[in-house]
Amino acid sequence: MDLEIVELRPDQRPAVVELCGRALDLPEDAAEAPAIVDALWARAATHRPVVTWGAYREGRLVGVLVGSLAASDGDARGHVDLVAVDPAHRRRGVGRALLSTAERTLAGLGAAEVLLAGNPPYYAWPGIDVRYTPAVCAALALGYRQDRTAWNMTADLSYDGSPALRPTEAAEARLAGRGVTVRRAEAGDLPALAEFARATFGGAWDAELAGSVGREGAGCHLAERDGEVLGFAAYGSSRPSWFGPMGTAPAAEGSGIGGVLLRRCLRDQRAAGVTAAQIGWVGPVPFYSGSAGARIERVFFLYRKALGD
Structure with missing residues (x-):
């Protein structure tokens, strides 16, 4: 079946949220899909260029990608902030098509490389949660190399x-x-x-x-x-x-x-x-552990790829 990649409009937010709710495998991510989409799309658009692409098969949204340019002036890096693919359409070229489109678009906006990593101040996650094994495999298959490791801590409330x-x-x-x-x-x-x-x-x-x-x-x-x-x-x-x-x-x-x-x-x-506060992209682990009994719970791989490679 043919795959159509189109730029999404803000009024298509409900469809994007619904897809993310189904496509994000971790329950905590699926539950917060509306807030994640808003943080990346609606509010982030006022602080840096944001591109949002949707993949359609037979008129149905089966994949979405949100990308952006680095927030700092003169920083020639693009970010892929979110990729979500309908579970029934995985391993059928959807993610590859979305990433290829994003790379071309970000290059056209001046990016010299693309990071599969969060783009502060608004981001979904620091990188790819290590439990999203298909995403890790896809990143490596598409020529991205692991750059850094980051982690979130959880405070039990x-x-x-x-x-x-x-x-x-x-x-x-x-x-x-x-x-x-x-x-x-x-x-x-x-x-x-x-x-x-x-x-x-x-x-x-x-x-x-x-x-x-x-x-x-x-x-x-x-x-x-x-x-x-x-x-x-x-x-x-x-x-x-x-x-x-x-x-x-x-x-x-x-x-x-x-x-x-x-x-x-x-x-x-x-x-x-x-009931559980997420402390994102933590630096001083001992401080949060001692002050709030927080524990490292989510670990992320961050990837990068030079455009033109």
């Missing part, structure tokens, strides 16, 4: 005695004795938070902060002294179960600010009905 829900009142009192105030961030705090994140970490967290502060299902807490931001922690910018980003000023490391901010956010997520 399902029971009252969880280390992730330990009280913070005593620690906050100690911080207050040193002139540090810990509170929920408000819309008026966004400029200072964004400036702190840029100056301290050099990352592009503006959009994630804006998507967390004051938005339903999301939030942010900050620590400050004499009006100066010392740290922040946010959650829900990409989907309700995800924690991050967060950051503490180097001068304040070891003060306990990070653990307080983390657990305040996790308590919010628990109150909203989240």
Whole structure:
């Protein structure tokens, strides 16, 4: 049967969500298909060029790919953020056709290479979950080479005695004795938070902060002294179960600010009905393990391919 590859429109979102709900094999991914599609497509489109392609057979959507250019100016990399293929149509050239189309499109937009990896600030996953074995095999067969490994951690919020829900009142009192105030961030705090994140970490967290502060299902807490931001922690910018980003000023490391901010956010997520918070693309594993009893649960392979190879 002939396969037709077409660029998808925003009004086709329901069909894309429905396909992802069937095609994403891990239950946690399938359950969050609407939030994943929104993060990659609707909101991400305002921050960087995004291309979304659909594969049709006999008028039925059987595959979808979302790709994008790197968020940084002058970065000649394209990203494949999501590929989903109807289980009944796998191993029939759908994924290959979508990736070939994406590579040509991204090359036309200036990309010199393509990464099968998340494109912050909005991404579905850091890379390919190692449990998606067919996707790993497809990446290798299509000439992609493994570049890095990343992981997510999980904080268990399902029971009252969880280390992730330990009280913070005593620690906050100690911080207050040193002139540090810990509170929920408000819309008026966004400029200072964004400036702190840029100056301290050099990352592009503006959009994630804006998507967390004051938005339903999301939030942010900050620590400050004499009006100066010392740290922040946010959650829900990409989907309700995800924690991050967060950051503490180097001068304040070891003060306990990070653990307080983390657990305040996790308590919010628990109150909203989240039973397991995902901490995405983790760097400091010991911090999250010690502060919230989090464990490494999802491991991802990241791939890249130079266009023209």
